[in-house]
Amino acid sequence: MHQILVVEDQPDLRAVLRTTLVAAGYRVVEAGTAARALVEARSHKPDLLLVDLGLPDGDGIDLIRAIRGWSVAPILVLSARTRETEKVLALDAGADDYVTKPFGTDELLARVRAALRRAPSDGHHRSRLVFGATVVDLERRQATGPAGEPVHLTPQEYRVLDVLARRPGLIVAQRQLLREAWGPDRVDDARGLRVFVKSLRDKLEPAPAIPRFILTEIGVGYRLASDVVEGTTDTTDS
Amino acid sequence: MHQILVVEDQPDLRAVLRTTLVAAGYRVVEAGTAARALVEARSHKPDLLLVDLGLPDGDGIDLIRAIRGWSVAPILVLSARTRETEKVLALDAGADDYVTKPFGTDELLARVRAALRRAPSDGHHRSRLVFGATVVDLERRQATGPAGEPVHLTPQEYRVLDVLARRPGLIVAQRQLLREAWGPDRVDDARGLRVFVKSLRDKLEPAPAIPRFILTEIGVGYRLASDVVEGTTDTTDS
DNA sequence: CCGTTTCTTAACGGCCCTCTAACGCCCGGG
DNA sequence: CCCGGGCGTTAGAGGGCCGTTAAGAAACGG
DSSP states (O other): OOEEEEEOSOHHHHHHHHHHHHHTTOEEEEESSHHHHHHHHHHHOOSEEEEESOOSSSOHHHHHHHHHTTOOOOEEEEEETTOHHHHHHHHHHTOOEEEEESOOHHHHHHHHHHHHTTHHHHHHTTOEEEETTEEEETTTTEEEOTTSOBOOOOHHHHHHHHHHHHSTTSOEEHHHHHHHHTOGGGTTOOHHHHHHHHHHHHHHOSSTTSOSSEEEETTTEEEEOGGGBTTOOOOOOO | OOEEEEEOSOHHHHHHHHHHHHHTTOEEEEESSHHHHHHHHHHHOOSEEEEESSOSSSOHHHHHHHHHTTOOOOEEEEEETTOHHHHHHHHHHTOOEEEEESOOHHHHHHHHHHHHHHTGGGGGOOOEEEETTEEEETTTTEEEOTTSOBOOOOHHHHHHHHHHHHSTTSOEEHHHHHHHHTOGGGTTOOHHHHHHHHHHHHHHOSSTTSOSSEEEETTTEEEEOGGGBSOSSOOOOO
16 A cells, blocks of 8 residues: 655645545645655655645745655646746656646546556666567667667667656656756757657657657656556556 | 665765665665775675765765775765766776666665675676687687687787676676776776777677677777677576 | 787778757647 | 747758777887
8 A cells, every 4th residue: 555745735735635545545644844744754755745836835846856865756746737837847856747736636646646656667677668569778778679670779869768767657857858868058958859859769669750658748848658667567547 | 694884974865775775684884974984894894885976075986996995895876866977987986886866775775686696706707708600718718710720819808808708798888998908097098999899800700890799889888799608509507 | 139929009081979950840829 | 810839850060989000119038
């Protein structure tokens, strides 16, 4: 049974979230402030965090950054639709997914399930990616195509794929992708990123024109389909 | 039971690491500074070191170099992900592996196990390499060509081949090759390496112009094809 | 001390990788 | 209906990396 830490300052909304999650079979821990959330996260080691931006004390962004320093537990962000840029900032700080308010319980639970599904892939160490018939071994830097022929990826292509594979099935913000694959100097220029995504799709996707594994999240970033990681023979995604 | 020295300046993260490692059955010694780490390493003789870069006093890189001066215990480096050059520097200083923050406990433990497993088996590298019709016996320093005639390799050629053969099928970084085949002084000069790769290919490859066994990974290093090791047709081995 | 082998260094040419610019497409807003 | 943002796609320029060759320096052995 998974444990979820809910960080939300409004008591009534917190109650709704708790009821919803408990009814779905999760254990729930609550925190009303960022400071309290840090303490609870460290002591309870939750499997997932649900964080509302716009907390009274300090920024939710800082909370995400702090937790990301020592935990890989997925972080889902709750954000009002009016704060689009904040959503991107949160993802850039290390959040894994977002749910915009107002949201339905079905959508929330679907995203929670999707995020938790990543957990078992942690043990597999994400070194082996399966794009249909094309397989990439990130550790050995080897790739083989449908007919067993070797597929060649360039160093930069491996770097981009590496960052995406770190959070399979979850969103990686463009700035984060740029920072980790290119360096802190070029987080503002996404042109090169688009070119490399294209060439990765050409080499790995069965039908590059209709991406099935390397997916675009418009305005935010990219993500890998969750079933590229070995061991997750899963159902359809949200 | 293995003993691990954890070098980490943040007390809370240190606590997380200790809990994780103790739960997995390791004995743990801790150090908060590089100076302290040197003392503990010398007195406890740990089987493995877990070093966080970015320590308050002195550089983590210097610590690695210092320990490498008198110990062969595997060193795992822990670091934030933003600095790509730091990774190269650490590995070049003698670190064995690199774990980026944030990390999952499963991933950390898997890498610890892998490092400990690799350590004693350092002497198990294959001594017989099969390049198609040309066979090299690394232990006896003898090689025979397609017609059974002897093939002569120079001492330095054997040294390069030795390093590559230690990790068959895996990429060996240029700097690592230079460090292990030439010495730490010449890790910056890859010109000689290219010359020796060329002469090795001339002597061992069936078609030197189209390398099939000694492969180039542009921007990274070289590697041996995994089927040069005896056991392609039969897997029996000592 | 000389000849041979081995290693180092230099120079050049070519290929691959990366970056940049330009254009087209889709979509949502004015 | 036009316009602008964001993404996909293509092509080309530039630079860096590697392969190759050859000649000089160093080590080695008589």
